[in-house]
Amino acid sequence: MRNLILVVSILLGVLTGIVVSALVNPFLFRKASQLHQLIPAHQYALPARLLIPRLRIDSAVEAVAQDKDGAMDVPKNEWNVGWYSLGTRPGETGSAVIAGHLDTAVGPAIFYRISSLQPDDVVEVIDIKGRQTKFRVTSIKVHPYTSFPINEVFGKTGGSFLNLITCTGAFDQNTKRYSDRIVVYTQKMN
Incomplete structure (x- = not known):
């Protein structure tokens, strides 16, 4: 029992x-x-092209993730830009990030003139479905590579942001790295 x-x-x-x-x-x-029915779908499709009319940039977008050191990777083609695919899609709430090369061993690359952008300039992203989303430049800042504000660039919430990044400053032949990063901060236009 x-x-x-x-x-x-x-x-x-x-x-x-x-x-x-x-x-x-x-x-x-x-x-x-x-x-899959319980997980919210993305509001925006994957980015396909980046346009910056003031600089006459019309570039293909490559999806990039992280390099071997855990930093955002860069596009393979110096005339394409790289969207950080582990983060926010352009147009969605949060901070989407797109990087481009400043130059190559033989000359300028896609973001060579990005420092000439000014507040209120327009940046456009076209997704793979043809949807166009416009962003307005709000500020341009230079940050030292060694103290790059990751949360400010990748983690801002409270709106829809697109941050463009490239190298700037002095080039170190030993590390093959520039001393600074320039970030163009933008916010989605209504």
């Missing part, structure tokens, strides 16, 4: 645990095919 009571108690405990788990974590017993 004691064994029967022990077995029934254990079974009731296990069943109670399963029921409580299902109530606390409803995802536990959902089929994988149902989960």
